[in-house]
Amino acid sequence: MIQYIAVALIGALVGTAAGVVLNKKIAAKKLQDANVLAERILDESRKEAQAEKKEYLLQAQDDIYRQKKEMEQELKERESTLKKQELRLQEKEERLQSKQESNNQKESEIVVWEKRLTKQERDLEERQQQLDEIIQQQEKKLEQIAGLTAEEAKKRLLADIESKTRHEAAATIRQIEMEAKENADRKAREILATAIQRYAGDYVSEHTVTAVELPSEDMKGRIIGREGRNIRAIEAATGVDLIIDDTPETVVLSAFSPLRREIAKRALERLISDGRIHPARIEDMVKKVEQEMEVKLREIGEQATFDVGVHGIHPELVRLLGHLHYRTSFSQNVLHHSLDVAFLCGIMAAELGLDVKKAKRAGLLHDLGKAVDHEVEGPHAVIGADLAKKYNESEEIVHAISAHHEDVPPKSVLDVLVQAADSLSGARPGARKELLQNYVKRLEELEGVASGFDGVSKAYAIQAGRELRVVVDCERLGDDSTYLLCKDIAKQVEEKLTYPGQIKVTCIRERRAVEIAK
Numbered sequence: 001m002i003q004y005i006a007v008a009l010i011g012a013l014v015g016t017a018a019g020v021v022l023n024k025k026i027a028a029k030k031l032q033d034a035n036v037l038a039e040r041i042l043d044e045s046r047k048e049a050q051a052e053k054k055e056y057l058l059q060a061q062d063d064i065y066r067q068k069k070e071m072e073q074e075l076k077e078r079e080s081t082l083k084k085q086e087l088r089l090q091e092k093e094e095r096l097q098s099k100q101e102s103n104n105q106k107e108s109e110i111v112v113w114e115k116r117l118t119k120q121e122r123d124l125e126e127r128q129q130q131l132d133e134i135i136q137q138q139e140k141k142l143e144q145i146a147g148l149t150a151e152e153a154k155k156r157l158l159a160d161i162e163s164k165t166r167h168e169a170a171a172t173i174r175q176i177e178m179e180a181k182e183n184a185d186r187k188a189r190e191i192l193a194t195a196i197q198r199y200a201g202d203y204v205s206e207h208t209v210t211a212v213e214l215p216s217e218d219m220k221g222r223i224i225g226r227e228g229r230n231i232r233a234i235e236a237a238t239g240v241d242l243i244i245d246d247t248p249e250t251v252v253l254s255a256f257s258p259l260r261r262e263i264a265k266r267a268l269e270r271l272i273s274d275g276r277i278h279p280a281r282i283e284d285m286v287k288k289v290e291q292e293m294e295v296k297l298r299e300i301g302e303q304a305t306f307d308v309g310v311h312g313i314h315p316e317l318v319r320l321l322g323h324l325h326y327r328t329s330f331s332q333n334v335l336h337h338s339l340d341v342a343f344l345c346g347i348m349a350a351e352l353g354l355d356v357k358k359a360k361r362a363g364l365l366h367d368l369g370k371a372v373d374h375e376v377e378g379p380h381a382v383i384g385a386d387l388a389k390k391y392n393e394s395e396e397i398v399h400a401i402s403a404h405h406e407d408v409p410p411k412s413v414l415d416v417l418v419q420a421a422d423s424l425s426g427a428r429p430g431a432r433k434e435l436l437q438n439y440v441k442r443l444e445e446l447e448g449v450a451s452g453f454d455g456v457s458k459a460y461a462i463q464a465g466r467e468l469r470v471v472v473d474c475e476r477l478g479d480d481s482t483y484l485l486c487k488d489i490a491k492q493v494e495e496k497l498t499y500p501g502q503i504k505v506t507c508i509r510e511r512r513a514v515e516i517a518k
Helices: 002-146 150-198 218-224 226-238 258-274 279-308 315-324 334-352 356-365 380-390 395-403 413-427 436-451 479-496
Strands: 209-213 241-243 250-254 456-462 467-472 504-508
Touching: 150 479, 209 258, 218 226, 218 258, 226 241, 226 258, 226 279, 250 258, 258 279, 279 315, 279 334, 279 356, 315 334, 315 356, 315 380, 334 356, 334 413, 356 395, 356 413, 380 395, 395 413, 436 456, 436 467, 436 479, 467 479, 479 504
Parallel strands: 467 504
Antiparallel strands: 209 250, 241 250, 456 467
C-alpha cells in the first residue's frame, strides 16, 4: 500500500515537473512570436510615418507655393491701386493750382472793386449831405410860406388821411356787410319759410279764470256752506278764489296758476256729483285729486316726448314737462309752445344738415325752467339749464337752454336755432297777448332810444315794435355817418331794452329838392 502511494506521489511530481517545463517552452514561444509581431508593427509604423511625412511635406510645399502666388497677385493689385491714387492726386493738385491762380486773380479784382466802392461811398455821403442841406432849406421855405411847422403839417396830413380812410373803411364795411346780410337774410328767409310752411300747429290761449257748471242754483248755497266755511275750506286747500255771483248755475274759479285751477275744478266737480260737501271731505278730495294730477302730469310729459320723437329723458324732466301744460306765458300754453319750438328746430336743423333729434330735444326742453320759476330765483333759462344739467343732459343741450334768451352768449348753431324757433312760435299772430300799458311803454322806450342820438329828426316803432324806422337829418349826417348811426342805435337797443325776438333798425336819409315854377 505504501509503495503504491509513493509511486503515485512520484508520478505526480514527475507530471508536475514536466508541465512546468512545457509551460516554460510555450511561454518562450509566445514571447518570441510577440517580439516578431512587435518588430513587424514597428516596421509598418515607420513606413506609414515616412509616407505621411512625405505627404505632409508635399502638401506644405503646395500651400507655400499657392500663398506665394496669392501674395504676388495682391502685391500687383496694390501697386496698381497706388498708381491710380497717385494719378488722382496729381490731377487734384493740378486743379488746386488752377483754382489758386483763379482765386488770386479774383482777389486782385476784388481789391480794385473795393477801392472803387470806397470812392463811390464817399461821393454818396457828400451828395447825401448836400441833399439834406437842400431839404432843410426847402422845409424852412415851405414853413415860411405855409405858416406851419413840419410837425403841425404832419399832424394835419395824418388827420386828413385818417378821416378819408375812416369814410372809405365805413363804405367798404357797409358794402361787405350788406352783401353778407343779403345772402344770410335770403338763406334765413328760405329756412324760416320752409319751417313755417311745413309746421302749422295750433296755438292755445289760456285765461286766468275757469267756469264750473252747477246742476242747480241750490248748489251755490251748499258750496258756500254755513257761514262760508265750505268756500273758505276750498280756497284754503286749493289756493284759488271762488267767485259766486249772479251768473246762473255757474261758479268761477280764479287763480294765476292753471294747475291750481284744474285741481280745484276737478275736486269741486267731484264734490258736486258726490253731494257731500263739508271741510273734511273737501280736504280729502283735494288731496286725492292732487295725487291723480301727479300721474296725469307724467302722462302728459310722456305724450309730449312721444309726439316729438325724443327719448331717454329723465323721468323728473318728463314730469316737469307735464307741469308746462298748466303754465302760460303771455296767455300762451308753454307746453304747446315748447312743442312748436321742438318741431321748428327739427325742420330748420334738417335744412341745415344738423342733428334733428338733438335740435328737437333742445327745443322741447328750452322752457323747462318755467315749471319751477315761481319756486326758484333767477331767469327761467338759467333755471332750466341747471335742471337739465342736474339730470344728465348733454353740454350742448344745457347751453342751448341757457342761451335762448341770451342770458349767456350763444356759441353754436344749435343755440341760434332754439332762439329763432322760440321767436317764431311766440311771434305768430294771436299766439301771445300783452297788456296795452306794457306794449305802449315798450314802444315809447324804443322810439326814445333812437331820438336820443344826434342827427335824428324822427323815430317810429312799427310792426308791433319789431322794427324801428329812423329818419336822419341829411344836412348833418352823410351816408357813411348814417350807416354808423344805425349800428350805434341797434347796439343801444340791445343794451337798454328787453324784448322778445329781434328788432330791425332802419335809418333813412334822403335829400329833397323843391322848387316852384311861376
